[in-house]
Amino acid sequence: MGFSSLDMLRAIAEGENYPEKLAGFARRSMKKKKAELELAFRGYIQPHQRLMIKTILTHIDFLTAQIELLNQEVACRLSTHQEDIERLDSIPVSPLEWQNKS
Template sequence: MGSVVSDVMGVSALDMLRTIAAGVENLEKVSGVHSPNNEKKRAELELVLRGYINQHKRLMIKTILTHIDFQTD
């Protein structure tokens, strides 16, 4: 994802990660969360998001996002 979004800790990237962690598998829904500024990168973003995400990876993403939220609040 870092090759497509300019800031992996930015609002758009974190929203996409939260969507993936929540179990959304529809690539259009996940990539649709991103900012309109990234519209030109939609095809590239969907290619990046085609990776295999299993339950363990979702749990790890949720854990990391929870830790980030704790550290930044």
């Protein structure tokens, strides 16, 4: 889920219907596919579908926030062991050696 697709889904959830406007949210490599996106956005979105998209996006936002919270917690707990982590990271291990050990 990139920024372009999230912006498009949010716009659809909020009631946007125009394929050209929805395709306008395309960024980077998706810009090359604007004509295909416009074609894909032709159709009808019912209120139920908009509600389901909103619900899913809300859940994605919740999970993203939870991941960030957990990342901060891990970083906090590891901060006192930074020197040990750097030492461990400095040990060279080839992919073949790793496979043979597991």
